[in-house]
Each structure stands twice: as C-alpha cells, then as structure tokens.
Amino acid sequence: MKILEVNNIRKTFGNVEVLKGIDFSLDKGQVLSIIGSSGSGKTTLLRCLNFLETPDAGEIIVNDEVLFDAAKSHITSESQIRKNRLHFGLVFQSFNLFPQYTALENIMLAPRLLAAENNYNGKSKSEFLTQLESQANEILAQIGLSERKNNYPYQLSGGQCQRVAIARALILKPDILCFDEPTSALDPELTGEVLKVIRGLSEQKTTMIIVTHEMEFARDVASKVIFMSDGEICEQGSPSEIFENPKEERTRRFLLRYSGK
C-alpha cells in the first residue's frame, strides 16, 4: 500500500537549483535509504517533506491526501501546515533536544501542548498526563533509556541524546519518520546504539526515510535505496540493485569512494 508519493519536487535557493524535480514513492512499512555526496540536496529534500522549506514546484501526497501542491501553496494556512507536519517526523543530525527539559519532558512536551489545545481529547488533564507518561516510559524502555529519563540533555552522551530525539518524534506516531544523517555528529563508538534503535523500528515496520553515509547500514535496513547527485535522483532501486549492480557511472564512482574507507 502506497503511503507516500512525491512528484516533481523542485527547490531553488537564490539562483541555485538545489532540487531539480524529485519523484519517488514509498509503501507502508518500507524503509528508504537516501545516499549521495554532500551538497546533493538530501537535507533540503527532507526539509521539504517536513515543511521547513516550501518547494517551488511539485506535490507531496500522503495516504492519497494531497498535503502539498506548489500550485496552491500560497493558500495553505499556518494551521494546515502544522497538521501536515504531523504526518512526518524528523530526527536531526544535531539532535536539537530542548536543553531545559529532561529526557522524559522532551518526549512529552509536544503531545502535551497539542492535547491541551484539544481539551485533552475529552479526558481529564491528570488522566491524560498519566497515560502520556506511561506511553513515554514505554518508548524510553524500547530505546533502552529508562534509567536516564530524568537526566537533562547535557548529562547524556550524544548517542543517548539522539535516541531521546528519536523517542520524541515517535510519540507523535508520524506516518513517515525521517532521519537526516542521525549518526554523523556521533563518535564512532556511539553510532551502533542509534543504528540498533533504527533497526528495531524497521523490524516493527515503521515507515522511514533515512539519509545516511553508513553504507553498510543503508543496505541492510533499506527496502529501497535512492542515490542522489546534484539535486537529482540519479538512480533508485532495491539495495542489491544499487549496491551490487549500479547502472550509473556516478553511482559506481560514489560507492567506490565510500567502500574505500
């Protein structure tokens, strides 16, 4: 079942065309790995999907609902954009945890504010908060951080911070969870714990888009791989198609550079 369809996304900064018409689709439960050299537009693509950038052209369709259509983007209200964002989650390279909140508070903040606007969905406030907290505790257990839930971000290692950031995105139950180089800011010995959490999510059939330079991981976890180059999708296919039989010269050269290290 198709969950995401991206049609002809274009984005220009100044006079540089950073995305030159991106098309792809994704089925529910699939994991998409996006690889490509730095500057090829991977981050910009994820930012467009999360409505941090507005594409100049194209469409974003989730579950057959057109969330974005560049032709109509000027009439999209702030509150509609907010709703659209909740279909996606984004885990940043630099975590971006809120420093003044504990791990648990970081996870609970957004759903708490959202529920407060909706009168706690008909529940009493304390009943809602109890349920939310037990939900957050469940996720914390899943990412192996139950003991650190009352720690502030500065008391956590980079790997632990990134796991909390994943939990913070997960509690909102996004349709598609995006990762932008989730391990690039980490010391090499800490990447494993984060990749393990992501792998666990893929086993639970979480639909994900993962931008990464961890080639081995990209290949293991993905059901589909996109190689981006210079603002375009140069090649897409199954992991074995891309990693073992790349058709494009650019893909081959890129993989060669990465297998060297």
Place this chain on the structure above:
Amino acid sequence: MELIIKQMPVVINALNAGFVQTLKLFSITLLGAFPLGLLIAFGSISKITPISVITRLFIWIIRGTPLMIQLLIVYYFPGLVLHNPIWGGGESGRFTAAAIAFVVNYACYFSEIYRGGILSVPVGQQEAGLVLGMTKRQIFFHVTLLQMIKRIVPPISNEIITLVKDTALARIIALQEIIWAGQAFMKGSHGISGAIWPLFFTAFYYLIFNGIVTLALTKLEDKMNYFR
C-alpha cells in the same frame, strides 16, 4: 569623632530620605526599561528596513552619548529652548525628567542584550519545535524564552549593578537623591554645615545596596544553572 557621633542621627535621617529617592529612580528605571528594551529589540531586528534602521540609529545615539548629557537635555531642553518648562521647578518634575532619561538610556542597553539573547538561541530549537507540530507561540514560550533568559541574566546583571551607581548622575539636575542629601551638609542643612563626611558616608549605602542586588542576581543565575 565625638562631633560626628552627635551629628549622626540627623545625617542618617537626611541620607535615608535621599536614598528613598535613589531607590525610586532605580526601580522605575528597571520597570520601564525591561519592557521598553524588548520593544526596541524587536524594532532593531524587524524585517521592515525603515523600522530597524531608525531603531538602530536611535540606539547608537543613546549608547554613544553620556547619560549625564541626556539628563541635562531632557530636563532643560523644553524650558530653555522650547520656552515651555513642562517639568516645572519642583522635585516631582525633576524626578519625571530623570526617570525618562534613565528609562530610555537603559532600555537601549537592555535591547542590545535582548537582541543577542534572541539571536543566540540556535535556529535548530525552533525547527525542532516546528517539526513536532508546535506553533510559533508555543515554541517561543516553551522552548526559546527560558534559554534566552538564561543567556541574558549575566549581562543584564552587570547593567543593573551599574545602574545602582548611575542613579547618582541625577544629582546633575538637582534631584534630591542620596548624593544631593550628603552634599547638603557641606553648604549647611539641618543645622550642620561644613561637614564633608556625610557625602563620603553615602558610599556605604551604595555598597550595601549593591551587595544585596548582587546576591539576588547571583541566586537567579544559579537557579538557571540546572541546564546547559
């Protein structure tokens, strides 16, 4: 020495009265300059170019000239140049003029600190909030504000401690604050004349007041240290 002990009660009474005026000027300045500074800060980072240019020019003029001259201009300009002495001659008129000059001056200094505070919160914090479906308002109050306050407490503290001492500048327009009260005993006041020690004695008031203010601000800073 014996004489000083005899004069002490009278002098203390007069200095206390002056100190009340000092405290009043101090508090009004803070109460006015905190919000006005925020307004000026928003003006200086406004996306509407004329607003930000005019605001920055104003900040530059106020920070580039001595507060003492600003006091003199605010107090004397209406009467001597415009021939419209709006302040009158009394103590309350002098206080209003002093308060206006102090509030505007400190608001400009605060605005630069606020501006630095607003810009120093990484843009990633705002983006993380947006991606989690929060509104800009929720992000400001639940994410950005406290981080901003944490960053501005130390520089604002420095300004507040400077303000304690700057209030003495209001002496230049004869506001009856504590320096004025101490000096009065040189010329003659309350039956005491030719005494300079009361003026020197005012230093203790500033020291003790500053001590209390510094303690309170340090406590606030410590409170903010639970996160980094």
